[in-house]
Amino acid sequence: MSGAWTIVARRELADLWLRGRGFALLVAYSVLLSATTYLVATNQAINFIEQREAVGLTLQVAVAVGALLSLLAAADALSGERDRGSLEALLLAPVPRWQLVAGKGASALSLWLAAFAVAVPYVWFLGHGIGLVAVPLSAGLAVGTLLAVAFAAMGLAVSAGASTSRVSLAVCMLVLLALYVPTQFPVGATTGWAGELLQRFNPLTAGLHFLGRLVIDGHGAFEEASWLAAPALFVTAAVAAAAVAARRLRLSGVRE
């Protein structure tokens, strides 16, 4: 059945947005984005931060956290079914396993898209005075989608093999932590060839750096395109891992 993934996706979307925690996550995200926007806007008012930088910071938070939401949903997608004892019934459907996984992935990505939609008015609020709306929004959508697809695929791959949701979430959080840590390094640690290499290799810092170059520094997208190599590689690897995990999807995860 070629369109089974859409059936799975529709059901998962209903589960996430009508019956699940989609809105709760989005509300928490909105609170975080509001706080970030308020802080950068007030800092900007007392000249501690430039307006372009305010737009860039808010966008970076929106992209990083929005992609994280997709990861959270994906990490629970298959291991959650396993926890609830409903995976076996799903595996018994005469549907290619990749379609089951793809449907769940599509639902997880909806969190990113919703998060991006929430971020639009914040970016507009901060950037419309200096004519900086279209570039940050288009770049944010591109980079955020890249990262969200990669995170969702990674979450699905881990979820397919994990025996429980707790294990799946723990593994994903560990990987995420490893990716996020460099974003908190002091400026000194990110300069020089070693610092730049570290930033370029880390798909998250590379993606956020790309946004910074475009939005804060006003550089062109083609000029800075090399920063997207790591996120693109990450997407490829994560989607490949999810495809392999889908083919090997079993009732008890990797223990079987």
Add this chain to the structure above:
Amino acid sequence: MTAVEATGLTRTYGAVTAVDGLTFELEEGRVLGVLGPNGAGKTTAIRMLTTILPPSSGRFAVAGIPDGSEREIRRRIGVLPESAGYPARESGEEYLAYHARLHGRPAAEAVAAARRLLAEVGLADRESALIHTYSRGMRQRLGIARALVNDPAVVFLDEPTLGLDPQGQRDVLQMVRRLAGERGVTVLLSTHLLDEVEQVCTDVLILNHGKVAALGPVAAVVSRAAAPRSARLRTGPDRVEEAVTLLAAIHAVSAARAADGRPGEVTIELSAELAAPAAAAAVLATLVEAGVPVAEFTLEGGRLSDAFLEVVST
């Protein structure tokens, strides 16, 4: 036509062999009770036959479709897994319609099938209720309905009565009987309810330590594994001694004695040299000829539960 066929089906987990060389055939329209103590390999066997678990070795075919065509097999089977979980915040109708859609039914047809099946399993009045409001018995019935969304040729029910009260157990087993009778599907039923298996199933497969311990029609397995070797007789309390003396003297009886603490009852050990019915006939003829009244005569050891215990204890 053979509905289920397994040849040397084996599944190992490291050094542990969960199912060891399972070989059997089940004809279309039969109801096979799969029995065995905990850890005997029942669920593993069912999971292999339903394509959930790849066998370590051996071959099988379900509904005429050989292993290797997993998706084709899944199209033709219905399964109620052991300890199946259900989405708490979905209604029964949504749940069934979703699975019907996954089995290729168009949306409108899936909803119609869901309603029809809910009515069939006695949940018509709960079709819009969320599953978390269902009792355990209702969830099991919902699970059976889900197993039927694709009009399967073979249905596998793994412990469908687990955790149900006696009424719930009876409801589920009646449903199994109806399935086989009205729909004509082949059923593999794993359960611990031996008496009910005796009533519902045509055949029985007893697994022990992953191996086939007994296989065949229920009556044949019972008679082969647990031919009656003893009997109980009730007569007047004042005739017990006479009955014991008479029975001890005949060839069909190896021992007879008054039952301790039960006035009027005689315990009889039947001779192994005669078939149980012949020995029983000889006992009754001797007593009737001597004018000893017989209020009750029961052959013991002729039930599936006796066969089960005998088979799994060896």
